[in-house]
Amino acid sequence: MACARCAACSTRRGYAMPDDTHMPELLSLYALGATDGDECARVEEHVASCAACRAELDALSHDAALLGQAHVEPPPATLRAVVLDAIDSIDDAHAAAPAVVPDASTVRSVRPRRRRFAMPALVAACMLLALGVAVQSVRVADLRSELDDASTRTTQIRGTGALDTASIEVTYAGDGQPRLQLADMPQPPRDRAWQAWSIRADGTMTSLGTIERNSHIAGLLVDENTAEVAITLEPAGGSVQPTSAPMARGAVRI
Amino acid sequence: MLHPCEVPPRSVIVKVSAQMTPITVHPTDDELLSRVAAGDRAAIATLYDRHASLVFGLARRVVREPGMCEEVVQDTFVKVWRRAEQFDSARASAVTWLMSVARNCAIDRLRHEMTHPLHASVELLEHDGAMPDARDVQGDDPADIAQLHERAARIHEVVEQLPLAQRTAIELAYFHGLSQSEIAAKLDEPLGTIKTRIFHGMRTLRGLLDAAGVRDA
Secondary structure, X not given: OOOOOOHHHHHOOOOOOOOOOOHHHHHHHHHOOXXXXXXXXXXXXXXXXXXXXXXXXXXXXXXXXXXOOOOOOOXXXXXXXXXXXXXXXXXXXXXXXXXXXXXXXXXXXXXXXXXXXXXXXXXXXXXXXXXOOOOOOOOOOOHHHHHOOOOOEEEEOOEOHHHOOOXXXXXXXXXXXXXXXXXXXXXXXXXXXXXXXXXXXXXXXXXXXXXXXXXXXXXXXXXXXXXXXXXXXXXXXXXXXXXXXXXXXXEOOO | OOOOOOOOOHHHOOOOOOOOOOOOOOOOHHHHHHHHHXXXXXXXXXXHHHHHHHXXXXXXXXXXXXXXXXXXXXXXXXXXXXXXXXXXXXOOOHHHHHHHHHHHHHHHHHHHHOOOOOOHHHHHHOOOOOOOOHHHOOOOOXXXXXXXXXXXXXXXXXXXXXXHXXXXXXXXXXXXXXXXXHHHHHHOOOHHHHHHHHXXXXXXXXXXXXXXXXXXX
């Protein structure tokens, strides 16, 4: 469907200078990860409903990825074993875990993280607290014990756009208390922050906290009235209510 | 049917040896990612053998320090292992997806460690462009290694053909993780100029990649 907001929609292919918007420029910037402020959310909201711009963005992303293929350099030969051992250690822990949970659409097999994530998690948590970052209603969980706890059940939530490679999981540790675990979070644009939300059955949304720049890992407690959790991109410091569409959203099973 | 004097197109040339050898089937990257999503460790090892040199090469451009580059490679393949089911072949090739993961890992590492030198753009422009010898590149097949090396060289040549102002803006975004406003501040140029440079630069890049025949690969 053509979209009045984006000149690329009217041309369907190739590039076209925008008639009344800058969306083609934004697509290029987005593909290179160079958007500012709320532009990232604008692009993602737009391409979610515009097939032509989505195709154009895919093509631009392909071109951008080619930039990274202009340099080939072999890693040290010893690194192969290190990487494969790290992957093996994930599944070794997986094999030790009990069989898990229903709903194959949202529940992924239990894969406690590699231990190498535990210390960075603690460091990130300490930095978060030491720097006095404004995190509302957030308790950084005991990540070390939790990440190493092979009995932890996990529901994975798939992010979109900038969050497509982030690790977003609701974990249910031995105490039954669900936690929203975020890892590998990309840096939000300047003056922006990721904000996590609790969504109740009646649709009301309350903030679980913000994840500011330089915070890759966070553990947020989810209360018992939470039916779903979501993550949006908000102005730095957070919002009272979401101002953009969720880039990740998933159910919580208490 | 080709006349005996005609040379068949390169794509249908088949090497025939006097002695029959077993046919080795090389799974595509898409197939490997599907197998990785199913938990096939051999598949992730094969992906590593094919693409670790690309990922490491990208990491060297972004974070430079060898130890951090190794961390980026490890982060990338662990993330691929954990997220392979998110790969959508309808939206991107396997290599595009892999390199997007790698680029994100590298930029995250760069920002997190905050070791990026202030004179990055100078280093960028002074990059000597030297390509490593093909014999140094790892891979699962010598022909693949040579092809990878040749393709990288062609992409490198294409990027070098971009007008300097456009290339600088694009590379500051892609390899240094700067936003358009950060690029504008760094280059002391108006924001609109940077937007336009990147837009036209990406358009030019597409045309050059198409002309070089590396865009569809």
